[in-house]
Amino acid sequence: MSIFVSLPTLSGRRHAAPGRIGLLLGGLIAWLVTAAPLRAAALEPTSRGNRPAVNLNPNISVVVDGIYYHEQGDEPVRHLLEELEGFGHVHGGDDHAHGHDHAHGFEEGFNLRHLELMFAADVDPYFKGWAIVAVEEHGAELEEAVIQTTGLPGGLQLKLGKFFSDFSRQNAMHAHEWNFVDLPLINQLLLGDHGLNEKGVQLSWLAPTPFFLTLGLEVLQGDNENLFAYVAEEEDPLPERDDPRVFLGWAKVAPLLRGAHAVQLGLFGARGVHQEAHLGPDGADDPGSHWLDGHQTLAGADIVYRYTPPTAYGHHWLTLEGGYLFREKDIELLAHNNPERAPLLGNSLISKQDGLYVQGTYGFLPRWRAGLRGEVVGLTNSDRKPDGATESHDPSYRASAMIDWTLTEFSRLRLQVNRGEYETHEGREAVTEGFVQAVFSLGAHGAHRF
C-alpha cells in the first residue's frame, strides 16, 4: 500500500526532500518484495538422489591481479592523463574519502593491482547478496556490497548497496574480466580509475518482448572521484547537497540471432550534481581560489558482437566491441577570492568532451587470444569559460595490442603494449607502455556475464 501513499507526495512537489525519497524507496521495495508470493520448496528428489552437501557458507573466491609495468616517454602517463587538454583532472572530488595520496596508474616494475575477495550467497527467499573487497597493498576498497531481489514480479529486479553501475558494459565489469589490462581511455577519463562505482539503488526491468530488452534506472549517491564530484565543506561557499546526486538510466537490447552469433547494443545517460573547488597554493585563502557548482550530463552507447563457434578452449572465438561516451559539464562560478572577478560570478563554465574506443579479440589458437584496440578522446573538446572565452583542444590517441594465454579457466597470463599520443599544454607527448599481467582465481568457479 505504501507506494500509493508515497507516489502523489513525490509528484506533488518539484523536489522531494531526501527523507521523502527514502520513504518512497522503502515503500516501493516493501511492496515489490512482498508482492511475489513464496512457493513451496521443490519436491524432494528420489531416494537414489545424490544431493550436494548442504552448505550455508557463502561461496568464496579470490582473484589475484598482478602486473609488471614499464613505460617509455618524457613524462609518466598518469601525469599526462591528469593534464590532458579538456579532460584536466580537477580533483574537485571527494578527495578526503578517496585519499589523494592514492597513486593512480601503475608504477614502473612490479604492481599488485589488487586481490579481489568475493563472497556470495542467497540471503533468504527474497534476496541474494554479495560483497567484493579489493585489497590493495596499502588498504582495501569495498567494490561491491549488494543485496538483490530474486523474485520480483513482472520482470523487475532491484539492487541495493554499493555496486558498479551498468552505465556501459565496460563499467559493469571487474578488472579481471576486462579484455585488456587497462580501461578504455574515455571510461578512465570521464568515470575515473575505479569507474562509476557508487552507493545507491538500481531498478531494472526485463521486457516481455520477443527479443532481449532490459531497461534500468539508478539513483546514486555521487561520490565519484572526478565525476559528479561533490566537495562541499563547512568553510566552502558551495551549497550542500545531501540527497542522492546522480540519476542514471540505461537500455540494453539484443536480437535473437541464430547459431554462434550474438550482438548486444547499450544506450545510457546520466545527470548529476557537479561541484569543483579550484584551490590555489594557499588553499581556500589563496587569491586565485574559486568554486563552481552545477551539473554534469553524460551519454553514451556501446555495441558488442560475439562469435563463439563450438570449439574447445576458445579457439576461433571472436569479440568485437565499440563504445562512445560524451559529457557536458555546466557549472556556475559561485565564488572567487579575487574581487576583480566578481562580475563573472553567476556565469558558467561549459565543457564538452567525448571519446570512443573500438576493440577486438580473437582466439588464434586453443587458449590463446590476440587483441587490438584503437581509441580517440576529445573529438569534441571545447570549453566556454565564465568570462565568455572559448577554447577548443585537439584530440588524443592511443593504440593497444595484447596477447593472452588462458591456461585454464582459473589462470591467465597477458602481454600488452600501448602507444599513446597525448595532447597537453606543452604540446603532444608520445608514450609507449608495456604490461605483463597475471590473473589467478581461487575458489568457487565464477560465471561470466555476456
Added chain:
Amino acid sequence: MFSKTSEALVQRRARDRGTGFQPVLHGQEAHATRGFAKASSSRFLPLLLAAAFSVSARGAPAPLRVVTTIPDLAAIAAAVGGQAVTVTSIAQGHENPHFLQARPTYIVQARDADLWIRAGAELEVGWEPIVLDQARNRRIQPGQPGFLDGSAHVPVLREVPEGPVSRAQGDVHPSGNPHYLLDPLNARAIARAIGARLAALRPEQAAQFEAGADAFVRELDRRLFGADALAAAPGDALAAQLEAGTLDDWAARQNVTLDGWWAELAPWRGRQLVTFHKSFTYFTQRFGLEVASELEPVPGVPPGPAHLARVMQRMQDEQIGLILMEPFYPRKPADFVAARTAARVAVVSSYAPDTQPEAYFRLIEAIIAAIKGP
C-alpha cells in the same frame, strides 16, 4: 531448436496481443490465429471468439514451456511431455555446454520457462547463474518446483582422485562427473523425474505425464534389452539385473535372447579405448568397456606432447585401437596419436543431436555405431 524457440515466441506474441486466445499446441495454429489478429480485429472478432471458445471447450491448457540446458534433457522432456509441453534447449547438440557464454538469447528463453531442467554437477556453472539471475523468472529459481536438477536424481560418479582434491587435477567437478545421461539406466531415472515434476506442476495432467515417462522407459528398454527379454521380464527387473552386473547370467538361466544395445556391444565388452575428455565414462562403465586414458592430461587442459607420448606408449603396449572424441574438441592431437598407433578415431557427440522425442535414442545409437566402426 531455433524453430522451437520461434514457435514459442509466436505463441507468446499471440497471447500478448490480448486476444484471450490460448494457443493449444502447435506453432502453426498459433501462427494462423496471429494472422487473423493482424488482418482486422472487427471483421475477425467473431472468428477469434469462436476460436477461443473451441480452445477452452477442449479444455487443454497452454503447454508447459520447458527449457533445458542440454538437448538430451530436452529430448527426454519432449518424449515425456508430448503435446502438453513445448521444449527448447540452451545448448545445441554440437556445442560443449560447459563453455557456453551467457548470451542474451538464453536469458529470453529462461524468462519464458515454466520448467528449467539442468544436468547439474557444475556442467553449466560458467553461465547458468547469470542466465537465471537475469531472467527474473521466479518459477525456475533453484528450490522452486520449476527448477529440476537432473544430477540429484541419479547416482553421480565422484571420480575423486586419491589424496586431497584440488584444481591441480584440472577442472574437476567436486559434485561429480556431469555426463551421466550416457548411461541409459540414468536416462530412465531422469525420464521418471521429469514426469513426476511435470505432474507436480500440472496435477490435472499428471496421468498423461506418468504415461509419457512410462512410454519413454518402455521404448528405451526395448532398444537396450530387445523385445524378447522384455517379454520375459518387466523392464525394471532387467534394469536391476544390468545394474547388478548379472544380466547375461540371468538371460542364460532364463534362456532369453538379449538383443538391442546391450547385445550389440557384447563383442566390445572388456576392451579398452581412449577418449579425449572424461565424457564417456558412464557409457563405457555401463556397457563393460574400459577407458584406458584420456588425451587431455587433466580435464580442461589440451593435450601436450609429453602426455600424448605416454598415451601412445600405453596404446601400443595394450593394443588399444580406438580413440573416441566429440566434434568440439580439436582433431589434431587425436590424428597425431592415431597415425602412430594405427588406432581409429571415431568422432561422435556426447550430446543428443536435437530435441526431438527420439533424439536420445539416436545419441546412444550413434555412439554404438562410432565404437563399432565402419
